[in-house]
Amino acid sequence: MRVIVSGGGTGGHIYPALALIKRLQARHLLESILYVGTKTGLEQKIITQAQIPFEVIDIQGFKRKLTWENVTTVKLFLQSISRARKIIQKFQPDIVVGTGGYVSSAVVYAAHRQKIPTIIHEQNSIAGLTNKFLGHFVDKIAYAFPEAATQFSEKKKLVFTGNPRAQEVAHLKPNKRLQEIGLRSDLATVLIFGGSRGAAPINRAVIQLIPQVARLSYQVLFVTGKVHYEKVQKQLSSTLPxxxxxxxxxxxxxxxxxxxxLVVGRSGATSIAELTALGIPAIFIPSPYVTHDHQTKNAQALVEQHAAVMIPESELTATRLLQQINQLMIQPQLLAKMQQRSQKIGVVDASDRMIKVMLELIAKAK
Ligand SMILES: CC(=O)N[C@H]1[C@@H](OP(=O)(O)OP(=O)(O)OC[C@H]2O[C@@H](n3ccc(=O)[nH]c3=O)[C@H](O)[C@@H]2O)O[C@H](CO)[C@@H](O)[C@@H]1O
Incomplete structure (x- = not known):
């Protein structure tokens, strides 16, 4: 099949798209692929690194308040639809897939106008603005959290697939990669990261607790996010444990x-898909800055199943975080139970489920 995929901005929209493309490749279903994204998001680097053809369109998000900037946004949106239309006419896809982020609104909408089959993927428990808009036009809406289904009015379009990134990671086995970055293979590892872009409030708490990690029996891999790295380095004392x-x-x-x-971090939907596919327990500190507080809802779904614990950002301190990490790390049996519960939530054939729907849509259109 000939496929255009569009999704942009943050890793949470891009990695599921990439996972789907890789699965289509692995199943030899791809005749040709094109990814459409922006210059400003993370997608250009991630997608071109994966050697997937990439086209750029310019677009920007709407401000929720009425501002003059929205006039420019509307102008850019109309221009981007016209650019998307040209890209689609040239590439002649059998299907167009949107995985969220502003850029996908122009591409998927233009495809719908040209009567090309369309499907979107909603990763979160609360649908994003782009997908809510596109939900009115697309043929199918794939989703990963049961709660998301309540937010789209056309129920016939809905199909539960899980998140393609889950299938990509589900069958991976431990390997020695941690040693390559100077960590030991005989110690338990806590990974701390604030989503694909890093999170300053989490970084601040971690910087404070790091000196105390020296006396603990596990090791910590702290990923700051690219934009925060230099600042974090400056704030840390010169000798790291x-x-x-x-x-x-x-x-x-x-x-x-x-x-x-154990993972400590934000509760972005794609991170959750990965953690539950592998059954990795987590301490979530949801971002309070996202639409409709959706990360809290994402995290709650796992907390309710005892697969994770949550610390609201308003209650986050270095002391509280370290206590919570220690509490879990000294109880291997509790961690093992959380692992099992987490793995039960994972949808390990998510890409295949989505591909099945894509094949059906293409067959119907022929
Ligand atoms: C601030 C914001 O708007 N966050 C949203 C964004 O999060 P964000 O882009 O942070 O998304 P997720 O946490 O869902 O996914 C992060 C992805 O980046 C990867 N990763 C992360 C760090 C790293 O160093 N390397 C790396 O590869 C993770 O493995 C994962 O695949 O999209 C998610 C999915 O729609 C939403 O749920 C989040 O609310």
């Missing part, structure tokens, strides 16, 4: 995750 490593970003997260005992 031997059981701590700090990185700006991990390019190949799936290679690291199977070796991790």
């Amino acid at each position: 031997a059981n701590v490593r700090i990185l700006p970003y991990i390019d190949d997260m799936p290679a690291i995750l199977p070796d991790v005992a």
Whole structure:
């Protein structure tokens, strides 16, 4: 099949798209692929690194308040639809897939106008603005949290698939990748990261607790987010405990995750898909700055199943965080139970479920 995929901004929209593309490739279902994204999001780097053809369109998000900037946004939106239309006419896709972020609104909408089959993927428990808009036009809406289904009015379009990134990581086994970054293979590892862009409030708490990690029996891999890395380095004392490593970003997260005992971080939907596919217990500190507080809802779904615990950002301190990490790390049996509960939530055939719907849509259109 000939496929255009569009999703942008943050890793949470891009990695599921990439996972779906990789699965289509692995099943030899792809005749040709094109990814459409922006210059400003993380997608250009991630997608071109994966050697997938990439086209750029300019678009920006609407401000929720009425501002003059929205006039420019509307102008850019109309221009981007016209650009998307040209890209689609040239590429002639059998289907167009949107995984969220402003850029996908133009591409998927333009495809719908050209009567090309369309499907969107909603990763979160509360649907994003883009997907809510596109939900009115697309043929199918794939979703990963049962709660998301209540937010789209056309129920016939809905199909539960889980998040394609879950299938990509589900069968990975522990490997020695942590040693390559200077950590030991005989110690349990706590991975701390604030989503794909890092999170300053989490970084601040972690900077304070790091000196105390020296006396603990586990090791910590702290990923700051690229934009925060220099600032974090400046705030840390020059000698790091031997059981701590700090990185700006991990390019190949799936290679690291199977070796991790506990994750501390934001509750972005794609991170959750990965953690539940592998059954990794987590301490979530949801971002309060996202639409309709959706990360709290994402996290609650796991907390209710005793697969994770949650610390609201308003209650986050270094002391509280370290206490919570220690409490879990000294109870291997509790961690093991959380692991099992987490794994029960994972949808390990998510890409295949989505591909099945795509094949049906293409067959129907022929
Ligand atoms: C601030 C914001 O708007 N966050 C949203 C964004 O989060 P964000 O982009 O942070 O998304 P997620 O936490 O869902 O996913 C992060 C992705 O980046 C990867 N990763 C992360 C760090 C790293 O060093 N290397 C790496 O590869 C993770 O493995 C994961 O695949 O999209 C998610 C999915 O729609 C939403 O649920 C989040 O609310």
